[in-house]
Amino acid sequence: MSTAAASEPTSSDASATQPDRSGRATTTSATETPVLEATGLVKMFGRVVGLRGVDVRLFPGEVLAVIGDNGAGKSTLIKCLSGAMIPDEGTLKVDGQDVRFRATQDARVAGIETVYQTLAVAPALDIASNLYLAREIRRPGFAGSVLRMLDTKAMRKHASEHIADLGITTLQNIDQAVETLSGGQRQIVAVARTGAFGSKVVILDEPTAALGVRETAQVLRLVRDLRDRGLGVILISHNMPNVFETADRIHIQRLGGSAGVISPKTHTMQDAVAIMTGAATVDEQDQTLR
Amino acid sequence: MSPTATESPSSADQLASRKHTPIERVQHILHRNPALSPLLVLVLAVIVFGIVADNFLRPEALSLMVQQMAVVGALAVGQTLIILTAGVDLSIGMAMVLASLVMAKLNADQGVPGFIALLIGIVVAILTGLLNGILVTRINLPPFIVTLGTFSIFTAISLLYAQGQTVTLDPDAFLLVTGKTISIGSVSVTWGVLLMLLLYLVVGFALSYTAWGRHLYATGDDAEASDLAGIDTKRVRLSAYVVAGIAVGIAAWIVCGRVGGADPNAGLNYNLLSITAVVIGGTSLFGGRGLVVGTLIGALIVQVFQSGLALAGVDPNYQVLATGILVILAVSVDQWIRRVKA
Secondary structure, eight states, X not given: OOOGGGOOOOOSSOOTTSOOOSXXXXXXXXXXXXXXXXXXXXXXXXXXXEEEEEEEEEOTTOEEEEEEOXXXXXXXXXXXXXXXXXXXXXXEEETTEEEOOSSHHHHHHTTEEEEOSSOOXXXXXXXXXXXXXXXXXXXXXXXXXXXXXXXXXXXXXXXXXXHHHTTOOSOOOTTSXXXXXXXXXXXXXXXXHHGGGOOSEEEEESTTTTOOHHHHHHHHHHHHHHHHTTOEEEEEOSOHHHHHHXXXXXXXXXXXXXXXXXXXXXXXXXXXXXXXXXXXXXXXXXXXXX | OOHHHHHSOOHHHHHHHOOOOHHHHHHHHHHHOTTHHHHHHHHHXXXXXXXXXXXXXXXXXXXXXXXXXXXXXXXXXXXXXXXXXTOOOSSHHHHHHHHHHHHHHHHHTSOOOHHHHHHHHHHHHHHHHHHHHHHHHTSOXXXXXXXXXXXXXXXXXXXXXXXXXXXEOOTTOGGGGGGOEEEETTEEEEHHHHHHHHHHHHHHHHHHHXXXXXXXXXXXXXXXXXXXXXXXXXXXXXHHHHHHHHHHHHHHHHHHHHHTEEOTTOOHHHHHHHHHHHHHTTOOTTSSOOOHHHHHHHHHHHXXXXXXXXXXXXXXXXXXXXXXXXXXXXXXXXXXXHTXXX
């Protein structure tokens, strides 16, 4: 594992979403610091290696896909980043500041939101309630602070504004119970929630696993929208076309370690699968993408 | 999405855009208003019994019915909270008996002033809820098993404490205030009934308008999703048992007023009647769905069937039969409503 500091992304497309770190003097400081940086993450399960020193850097305004075969350590990596698991070794930085997550709530406070594959929403509650679950807007004054009274009107208003803001047209009625929505619409509610609270990083664990083609496209569009708003997005997926369509960079996990980071611009899906399965390795030149 | 497709919609599009059938519309309305089907049952039952039994609609009879359901009504508030978290409390009736014995015995035997005895009794009731809650949330035991165990424990403690004797209070005792009536014309209401209604108002408000209520629904609906969203689901569930304990304490005060003291053998029926009221009231046994208003209606339905059949001169065993049929019907309707589609 090379140290993260030694490598610089040589972004060939030099787009606004791809931080160009070669021109350090000229680029704005906002794109300089990774919004989330993990260095040397190690996680052991007894004598089984979960992660063997993995480095991840995520910049604002990019989608970083994480791919890998089953057992490659994708889930373990994500859990360490989202506070669901505590790594045995390694450091985490958010906006350049050292952080330690003891629970998912710590990560959330630091601006890292995670959407889980199946357990995203409370089905009997309506869309607005789900968007604001555990972060309800309270009424001002005594009613809100002591009685914990909800400001339902404000939540509905902000929820529909937020939904409209994200360009989501498939959710018509904000008072609709989530269980009456399709799987894709539910996932959209879950993803929309992550963008609603000034978060910096959104981690999506297989967000399209159970969805149809059209619903998948809707969710992926929303993912790109979040990126275009300047959020860093980590997308875990088994679906190669989705990954290549959406990601700016692709982090490949293999056998608990990082097999390298590639760009969909320079690599094909066959390359990615070859690296994932160990049939090929990432060349030196591309390795600098990390 | 070709132009021709819009001109001649496929059969799938036609199916997708078709109007809901009347039955589906009913399903949707019931899904949105869980207290509606019990309300319909209640209105129907009142009309039918009004026709069948001459005395049924007289104000005296109706007043008596409401007085008779006050204890079950208050207990069912607590039961609703626990069932909303996808739990169940089989010990709730015996917890109430224990609390009422503490109140009555402290007052009658130890000479503790009525108000103090009441407070101590309510604390005992809260402790029973706390015990159930801790066993369920901290030791992770299923609520069914926990409360089955505490049911026996509370029964035994009650019988040992009372030595199998009923406690009779002085008719003017403070603890019996809940049995005193206020009459407006031929309608008479006891303080206990008013107390029960107040309990419904407070808990109903908390469930619908506070963050605590929202978290309780979310926890019962999907505990794992709520956990991941950042709700402390263990604390929320524990709080449901503790608040249920307060309802048990108030029910204990009401039962003192009704029986003029405390009876260690009174609790058996209340356990199941409180669950019956909640279920008939449209609250889902799977958690996360239901209203306390529904429970109030459910408790009224049970009482209306019992009193109505009695006034119609039907064998009392049919009252039990009718309650059983109602429970099964209510759960069937709940299952059907839960399968609602967009």
